[in-house]
Amino acid sequence: MQDFNDMVYFAEVVDRGGFAAAGRALGIPKSKLSRRLGELEQRLGVRLLQRTTRKLSLTEAGELYHRHAVAIREEAEAAEQAVALVQNEPRGTIRVSCPVTLAQTTVGPILPPFLKDHPHVRIDMVVTNRVIDLVQEGIDVALRVRASVDDSGSLVVKRLALTRSLLVASPQQLAREGRPHSADELHKLSTVAMSAADGRASWQLQDPHGREFTLQHKPCLTADDLLTLRYFVLEGNGMSVLPDYMVHRDMREGRLQEVLPGWAPAPAVIHAVFPSRRGLVPAIRRFLDYLGENVTGEGIGCPT
Numbered sequence: 001m002q003d004f005n006d007m008v009y010f011a012e013v014v015d016r017g018g019f020a021a022a023g024r025a026l027g028i029p030k031s032k033l034s035r036r037l038g039e040l041e042q043r044l045g046v047r048l049l050q051r052t053t054r055k056l057s058l059t060e061a062g063e064l065y066h067r068h069a070v071a072i073r074e075e076a077e078a079a080e081q082a083v084a085l086v087q088n089e090p091r092g093t094i095r096v097s098c099p100v101t102l103a104q105t106t107v108g109p110i111l112p113p114f115l116k117d118h119p120h121v122r123i124d125m126v127v128t129n130r131v132i133d134l135v136q137e138g139i140d141v142a143l144r145v146r147a148s149v150d151d152s153g154s155l156v157v158k159r160l161a162l163t164r165s166l167l168v169a170s171p172q173q174l175a176r177e178g179r180p181h182s183a184d185e186l187h188k189l190s191t192v193a194m195s196a197a198d199g200r201a202s203w204q205l206q207d208p209h210g211r212e213f214t215l216q217h218k219p220c221l222t223a224d225d226l227l228t229l230r231y232f233v234l235e236g237n238g239m240s241v242l243p244d245y246m247v248h249r250d251m252r253e254g255r256l257q258e259v260l261p262g263w264a265p266a267p268a269v270i271h272a273v274f275p276s277r278r279g280l281v282p283a284i285r286r287f288l289d290y291l292g293e294n295v296t297g298e299g300i301g302c303p304t
Contacts, residue, residue, distance in 0.1 A: 004072055004076070005036075006036055006037070006039075006040045007065075007068070007069040007072045007073065008069070008072065008073045008076065009022070009026065009028070009033055009036055009037060009040075010037055010040065010048065010065065010066065010069045011066060011069040011070045011072075011073045012025060012026055012073075013033060013037065013049075013056070014049075014056070014058065014062075014066050014069075015070070015135065016135065016136050017055075017056070017136065018055075018056060019033045019034050021136050021137070024137070024138060025137070025138035037049065044061075044065075046059075046061045047059050047061070047062070048061060048062035048065055048066075049062055089118075089120055090118050090120065090121050090282040090283035090285075090286045090287075091118075091120035091121060091282075091283060092120075092121065092122070092281065092283045093121075093122045093123070093124055094121065094122070094123050094124070094140050094141065094283055094284055094287055095124045095125075095126070095138055095139050095140045095141075096123060096124070096125045096126070096139070096140065096141045096142070096143065096287075097125070097126040097127075097128060097132040097134075097137075097139050097141075097142045097143065098125060098126070098127055098128075098142075098143040099127075099128070099129050099143065099144070099145060100127055100128065100129050100225060100226070100227070101225075101226040101227055101243065101246060102143060102145055102270070103125070103127045104227060105243075105245055105246055106245055106270075106295060107143060107291075107295070110290075110294045110295070111123060111125075114287065114290050118283070118286065121283045121286075121287070123287075126139065129224065129225075134155065134273070134274070134275060135275070140274060140275075140281075140284055141272050141273070141274045141284060141287065141288065142155075142272065142273050142274070143160075143270070143271075143272050143291075144270075144271055144272075144273060145163060145243075145268050145269070145270050145271075146268055146269060146271070147266060147268050147269070148269070149269055149271050149273075152273050154275075155273040155274060155275060156273065156274055156275070156276045157271055157272070157273055158271060158272045158273075158274075158288055158291070158292065159269055159270075159271045160269075160270045160271055160272060160291055160292055160295040161269075161270045161295055161296050162267045162268070162269060162270070163243055163244060163245055163267065163268050163269075163270055164243075164244045164264060164265075164267050164268075165241045165242060165243050165244065165264060165265045165268065166241070166242060166243075166244055166247060166251075166258055166264055167186075167203070167205065167239060167240075167241055167258065167259045167260060167263060167264055167265075168233060168239060168240065168241075168242055168247055168250075168251070168256045168257065168258055168259060169189065169233060169236075169238070169239035169240075169256065169257060169259050170233060170234055170235070170236040170255065170256060170257070171254065171255075171256075171257055172236040173189065173190065173236040173237075173238070173239065174189075174257060174259070176236070177189050177190065179259070180259065180260055181260075182260075183205065183207075183213040183215070183260065183263055186213075186215050186217075186259070186260065186263075187215065187216075187217060189238070189239050189259065190220050190237065190238035190239070191217045191218075191219045191220065191238045191239055191240060192219050192220060192221045192222070192223070192229055192232045192233060192237055192238040192239075192240045193217075193219040193221075193222055193229070193240060193241075194222065194223070194224055194226070194229065195222055195224065196218070196219050196222050199218055200216065200217070200218055201216075201217055201218070201219050201222075202214055202215060202216050202217070203215045203217075203241055203265060204265055204266070205263045205264060205265060206263070206264070206265070206266060207262045207263050208262055213263065219238065220237065220238055221237060221238065226242060226243065226246060227246070229242065230242055230246060230247065230250075233256065234250065234255055234256065239259050241264075241265055243268075270295055272288060272291055274288070
């Protein structure tokens with residue numbers, strides 16, 4: 001009798017581009033997947049995949065079988081979701097990806113109450129600043145902070161909040177190097193930044209009247225982590241552009257100051273993206289609602 005699990009395994013291997021990615025998504029060792037698909041080909045009496053050391057490609061028979069395997073997988077998922085929809089209590093594992101700073105200052109602090117209220121839900125969170133491929137890596141919900149949501153492709157977007165970045169420096173640096181009184185004087189201050197191609201970086205700033213200014217500068221230090229940059233700004237090494245949810249407490253307590261009030265980068269959108277089908281599962285739907293209720297542009301504030 002046909003083992004429909006093999007059809008699902010085959011569809012996952014093809015759609016995720018290899019045995020390793022499919023194994024991670026399914027929670028099955030790569031070796032077991034390879035063996036099961038080998039047995040499937042032997043039972044069918046035809047080769048479905050052309051295997052090389054660099055990539056997999058479908059044979060003509062494989063392309064035909066793949067279409068039916070995907071249909072079987074989607075019907076199975078639809079059946080599971082139909083049952084889940086009638087459950088009163090959300091349950092299951094939600095795989096979430098989140099940028100490092102957003103996780104440390106905003107999302108991390110609000111997750112414990114969610115898990116307490118939903119004891120049958122488990123969250124598996126990947127905290128990273130790299131770009132996540134939801135399908136390849138088996139992610140249900142990806143949290144992002146970007147200037148625009150237009151690059152989300154076929155994913156469903158849930159806007160959570162607007163967040164501003166601020167141009168900030170320590171009082172010690174401003175006393176030492178002088179406070180600028182116009183955008184043209186910003187170049188007098190030392191800077192630290194996320195990146196600097198060929199040693200140079202630029203910040204796009206605007207004021208409340210819509211005037212724009214591009215600050216070209218040579219950072220004395222670069223780090224691809226905002227929390228690390230904050231430490232250097234606090235010590236007076238240089239001014240930088242940091243999210244408002246990270247520096248609210250520092251500004252309130254006088255450790256940081258806005259360099260040129262009114263001048264800042266354009267706001268960014270904190271948002272969640274997810275495949276439409278997965279967004280219907282009760283646990284994920286409740287998680288998205290919870291994020292919408294609890295994530296704000298001001299965040300929680302950076303720990304000291």
